[in-house]
Amino acid sequence: MKQIKSESLLSVNLKVIKRHPFFFLAAMLSAFLLQFISGLFPAFIEKQMFSFFENKINLPLGVWFIIILMTTGFLFTAFAYITMNIGWLFRTKIKKLFVNKMLRAIILQPKEFDTSEAIGETAYKFRGDIDQLSFLLTKSFPHFSTSLAIAIVTVVLMFSVNVTFTFIALFLIALNIGIITLLLPKVERWRENSLKAAAATSGFLTTALQSTQEIKTDYKNQNFIDAYFNINQKAAKAALQENIGRSLIESLFRLGHQLITSAMLIFIVLNIETISFSVGNFAFFISLSVSLSNFASSVSDFFVNVKQTKISLERVQDIYTKAKNEDEQPYMKNSQEYNIESIVVKNLCVEYPESNFKIEKSFEVYSGEYYFITGAVASGKSSVIKSMLGITKKAGGQIILNGKIIEKPDAVFVSPLAVYVPPTPQIFNASLRENLLLGVSSETEGNITEAEIQKVLRITRLDKDLETMPNGLETKVGNLTGGVSGGQTQRIGIARALLCKSRLVVLDDCFTAVDSGLAGEIRKDIAALDDLTVIEISNRKPNLEMIPRIKQLEF
Known part of the structure; x- marks a missing residue:
């Protein structure tokens, strides 16, 4: 009887991608289109529009060219959301894969399922932890990888507009990512505490529901309510701590983009006589900086999710890695060969x-x-x-x-x-x-x-x-x-x-x-x-x- 060894987060995800390549590509495509539409595409439209109004370029069809571009952007958006729905199907398939494996581990193993936690705590792993495992592969990773590709193109375009501004923007974004990286260990600990507290709440409630009659007949109603209130207070505190950490990181993202814009404006004001910077180029650069900020956001968000997903994987690892492959269960067939003499x-x-x-x-x-x-x-x-x-x-x-x-x-x-x-x-x-x-x-x-x-x-x-x-x-x-x-x-x-x-x-x-x-x-x-x-x-x-x-x- 062969047990599957504990797998790394990377190997688990690669197996899932290999099993459902079409759905993974759909998730990647939708992420790319949404990144493209929110960053590069509007930047290009704004540059064309402002340059046209400054009489620096001639557009074919005039203003109608801008309208055609905006309509194209709308169609891109619609297609992106269609592929996003396919990506959500991918998330469902990932959940099904992990849940099936965990259930097989619990049900098919010959020995009794050994767990020191309440049934509800184990059951929560099928919900909260599986959600986290599926989120990394269907949302966080596609967002990070596609924003990286777009960020490379963005940096090249930014250098073509103004080298100095680009270096300033890159420095501020790198500083932003560095500060957020220092918070990752705390985010990991807060996530673990939040999951444990939520699972404890689920476990307490499951146990209580199984003994409702005992609670009633022994007049323990108020005791139960008080105990449930206390355990929920702990869960709420842990969840609040985790949400504060995530909100802090999101605030730092927004602050980073605002610093880039402010630094550019200050630099232009101080060097107004020596800088030849058209309104179109300025709008183009600001829009490109949004794409770069989105990349910074996706980097930190990805690392946060990797930390959180590792916690979830560790929590379910002791369950799903016990699952046996059907071909590795000879005892299911050999038992038919025995006859009890x-x-x-x-x-x-x-x-x-x-x-x-x-x-x-x-x-x-x-x-x-x-x-x-x-x-x-x-x-x-x-x-x-x-x-x-x-x-x-x-x-x-x-x-x-x-x-x-x-x-x-x-x-x-x-x-x-x-x-x-x-x-x-x-x-x-x-x-x-x-x-x-x-x-x-x-x-x-x-x-x-x-x-x-x-x-x-x-x-x-x-x-x-x-x-x-x-x-x-x-x-x-x-x-x-x-x-x-x-x-x-x-x-x-x-x-x-x-x-x-x-x-x-x-x-x-x-x-x-x-x-x-x-x-x-x-x-x-x-x-x-x-x-x-x-x-x-x-x-x-x-x-x-x-x-x-x-x-x-x-x-």
């Missing part, structure tokens, strides 16, 4: 040093049997089985499948070889059918018949619940649509696992919310399925006499 677990050790917990177990599992594991609460039942499956790490011991030592159980014990059902399966806000098929691979899904779905519904006794659902299997279930009961949630999770057609099904305390009589019937029907090995973990000891081939293990 026996699983021998020798001295499997699981420990949690922070809580001084340690357990070591040895046991054997054989094909076609139903194993019922019981033990005291927090005795380590789930920890041992999850470690056997590779969901969590083991501290020691051996796992032997069909006589072969398994070094990486997380690469073997996956669907369609094995499937794990947690105590509280996740129910998504989708139809019941979609929820049932979520755990099924695309290859297997096409082979699942309606009869097989109905069979699983009968085994889990969901067929009775289906009778009360208005749209049958197409009925929307989940928290946002009225939800399902705890017992229904667990039975949907079991049904989902059975539809995976795995050889080993692990039920981790999956009947806690199911009526004991109903749970016994479901166990009996599952045990009757051919070529299926079942491991059930439970804190309770139900009546198991009615279940054939039952094997009990005490942990």
Whole structure:
């Protein structure tokens, strides 16, 4: 199982450009046209217009030539905005690329997704950080690169008008960029603080929404409001600090251009008798200085965005670089080659040093049997089985499948070889059918018949619940649509696992919310399925006499 190494910002962007060259070129073209229209083109029109009014040049068609030029500028602008919309599609595709990669990392990795932050904080990376990553490539970089090309042409034209003025303008712009560059480390730190604060707000709100009933019943309403207010205050302060920094940089840009104009006017006044400078040339030079100032603006803006994007990339790097390429997931195919004849677990050790917990177990599992594991609460039942499956790490011991030592159980014990059902399966806000098929691979899904779905519904006794659902299997279930009961949630999770057609099904305390009589019937029907090995973990000891081939293990 090969993991992708952490990538640099440059390599990530080059891959995106290679994947969507047309959209990238559209973004570059729109940026160039907008830079050209806002700088060089109006400068040329102003020079022609003032020189014409000073009778220094003769224009073909007279004033109509100016009108034609202005109309051409309007058409350029319209075309620029059309290509800009294509560039925005490019931004959407970049977001989709990063989001897909991050989701693959979280969902497809065999082990549990390890994060020390709240769900909402991780979710914010899919919004705020992905926005920043896409902005650099679709807006900031095209603006910087095209303004650089136009700036080179601008400097050449400025030198052709007046060398002294050009050197003064270049000096002031370089000074402006130098001052702004000194602010970049602070901007980077402010951006990081702002993202962390915003993510913390999102994480707090997500956690609170998941425990709304607890907040109400424990009369914690005001406490929640106060806590949310405090965390928002911190986020607002961080965002304000970041915005002040960006506003300061933008103000320095405007100040730089004003200094260029002022310096030119002062220089002309002091040397009015020796300088031969027409109104047309003056207007031309001032307009060109706007293009140069735009370049200065784009330089600093680009460097600021690079700093901010590096922060965002670092924040998502631990997620999306864990994604595996489909061709680098042989375990998805190899698992079909295995047939569970026996699983021998020798001295499997699981420990949690922070809580001084340690357990070591040895046991054997054989094909076609139903194993019922019981033990005291927090005795380590789930920890041992999850470690056997590779969901969590083991501290020691051996796992032997069909006589072969398994070094990486997380690469073997996956669907369609094995499937794990947690105590509280996740129910998504989708139809019941979609929820049932979520755990099924695309290859297997096409082979699942309606009869097989109905069979699983009968085994889990969901067929009775289906009778009360208005749209049958197409009925929307989940928290946002009225939800399902705890017992229904667990039975949907079991049904989902059975539809995976795995050889080993692990039920981790999956009947806690199911009526004991109903749970016994479901166990009996599952045990009757051919070529299926079942491991059930439970804190309770139900009546198991009615279940054939039952094997009990005490942990």
